[in-house]
Amino acid sequence: xxxxxxxxxxxxxxxxxxxxxxxxxxxxxxxxxxxxxxxxxxxxxxxxxxxxxxxxxxxxxxxxxxxxxxxxxxxxxxxxxxxxxxxxxxxxxxxxxxxxxxxxxxxxxxxxxxxxxxxxxxxxxxxxxxxxxxxxxxxxxxxxxxxxxxxxxxxxxxxxxxxxxxxxxxxxxxxxxxxxxxxxxxxxxxxxxxxxxxxxxxxxxxxxxxxxxxxxxxxxxxxxxxxxxxxxxxxxxxxxxxxxxxxxxxxxxxxxxxxxxxxxxxxxxxxxxxxxxxxxxxxxxxxxxxxxxxxxxxxxxxxxxxxxxxxxxxxxxxxxxxxxxxxxxxxxxxxxxxxxxxxxxxxxxxxx
Numbered sequence: 231x232x233x234x235x236x237x238x239x240x241x242x243x244x245x246x247x248x249x250x251x252x253x254x255x256x257x258x259x260x261x262x263x264x265x266x267x268x269x270x271x272x273x274x275x276x277x278x279x280x281x282x283x284x285x286x287x288x289x290x291x292x293x294x295x296x297x298x299x300x301x302x303x304x305x306x307x308x309x310x311x312x313x314x315x316x317x318x319x320x321x322x323x324x325x326x327x328x329x330x331x332x333x334x335x336x337x338x339x340x341x342x343x344x345x346x347x348x349x350x351x352x353x354x355x356x357x358x359x360x361x362x363x364x365x366x367x368x369x370x371x372x373x374x375x376x377x378x379x380x381x382x383x384x385x386x387x388x389x390x391x392x393x394x395x396x397x398x399x400x401x402x403x404x405x406x407x408x409x410x411x412x413x414x415x416x417x418x419x420x421x422x423x424x425x426x427x428x429x430x431x432x433x434x435x436x437x438x439x440x441x442x443x444x445x446x447x448x449x450x451x452x453x454x455x456x457x458x459x460x461x462x463x464x465x466x467x468x469x470x471x472x473x474x475x476x477x478x479x480x481x482x483x484x485x486x487x488x489x490x491x492x493x494x495x496x497x498x499x500x501x502x503x504x505x506x507x508x509x510x511x512x513x514x515x516x517x518x519x520x521x522x523x524x525x526x527x528x529x530x531x532x533x534x535x536x537x538x539x540x541x542x543x544x545x546x547x548x549x550x551x552x553x554x555x556x557x558x559x560x561x562x563x564x565x566x567x568x569x570x571x572x573x574x575x576x577x578x579x580x581x582x
Contacts, residue, residue: 237443244439247453251290251461253318255303260315261344265326265333267318268341271295271303278373278569279313280306280350283338283357288419288462291318294354296549297454305554306352309562310571317341317357321463327412329466331363331473332491338364348373350565354548355379355515359477362523363488366495369502374565376505379515379547382497383484383522384477390426390513395478403474407467414470416462426513484526500527503568505535505561507553509542535564 253269261268282302284291294316295303306314317338322329338360342349351372353361358380365372385392407414424431442448482488488495504524508517517538524534537557542550548558565571 237440240443240449241440244443244449244452244456245436247456248460249457251292251458253292253295253303253316254297254301255295255307257316261341263340264323265320265329265337266341267320268344269316269318271314271316272307275311275313277312277571278348278350279315279345280310280352281341281345282306282314282316282352283354283361284317284319285355285357286319286465287356288414288416288423288465290458290461290463291316293458293545293549296458300549300551300554302352302354302548302554302558305558306562309559310566312350312571313345315341315345319463321416322413322466323464324411324413327410327466328468331360331469331476333466334360334469335364335367335490339368342368342371350374350376350569352376353378353380355381355544356473358382358520359473359483362497362500363483363490363495365502366497366499367490367493369499372502373569374503374505375500376507376561376565377520377523378507378553379509379512379520379544381477381515381519383481383519383526385481386518386522387516389516389519391515392478394426395474400471400475400479403471407471410464410467412467413464414467416464419465420460420462484522497523497526498528501529503533503535503565504529505565507537507539507547507557507561509539509544509547511541512544512547514544533568535561537561 255271257269257271259267260270282294284294295301303314303316348371351361351365358377359382361375362377362382365375406418409415409418439452476482476488483495486494486496504527506520506523508515508520521536537560539547539553539557542553547553
């Protein structure tokens with residue numbers, strides 16, 4: 231009779247587990263201000279550095295270094311012999327609620343300048359359009375651009391997120407920002423992500439936990455994911471509204487009508503090698519929304535790598551088993567070859 235009570239305790243412990251996400255790999259802070267932390271993950275490697283730009287979508291940046299076998303940081307370390315850095319975005323505060331896309335670009339610029347020299351810029355999801363804008367404006371800083379599940383042609387192919395954005399007026403999004411006192415609440419963003427697949431998030435996930443309540447490995451994986459997924463952070467309401475209107479609704483980046491730092495962002499100025507990765511089952515960023523960058527950039531076709539990762543959903547593109555074992559090593563080796571690094575092939579043994 232005691233087992234049902236133990237099962238209930240395990241179930242409740244799992245669904246209520248909350249903890250702040252942490253970076254998995256050993257690293258050092260090389261720069262910090264009120265908006266960003268720049269972390270370095272290697273010991274004095276030479277050569278062109280890799281800078282990972284995580285998304286800002288209400289979650290912690292450590293998704294780029296999630297867990298053993300599920301770490302893009304580790305994939306970069308194991309498949310190249312170059313320095314590896316990553317940005318950690320800090321939660322927005324009331325004092326920072328008016329930060330714009332211009333400010334995001336300046337924050338990225340500070341990190342690039344702290345590293346010094348040209349870099350390989352790796353943009354994940356929302357970090358991808360920011361990295362693309364930076365590359366178009368400051369191409370002399372970027373040796374190669376890698377994008378993963380990153381919307382560039384925002385309206386291409388539709389998709390759940392695009393359909394939702396087009397249906398709701400801007401006043402709705404302004405109302406969300408007013409609810410956050412000028413910021414976009416991470417809690418509200420999380421609720422929005424969950425509502426895109428409501429049955430899975432509010433029923434299916436709990437059913438699966440109960441069905442596996444005696445499988446400690448399953449419960450541990452679930453608690454680990456919840457550390458990242460349920461821990462939210464706010465973003466600036468100003469750049470959030472700019473992104474919704476100018477990028478998601480009006481697709482100004484691909485149309486050549488987006489102005490940043492007083493200059494029109496011309497994707498045709500991008501000439502560096504490109505690696506573009508998308509997920510077959512990604513219903514947030516469809517493959518064509520990533521791939522269409524190659525149609526507007528001036529990078530020669532032989533300098534463009536493209537891959538659709540089979541069965542991969544959105545975040546699986548940059549932290550999933552298949553992607554880290556196969557497509558990421560291929561993409562990094564492609565970039566290595568184009569930059570004359572030579573082939574330093576390895577792979578990450580994924581366990582998640």
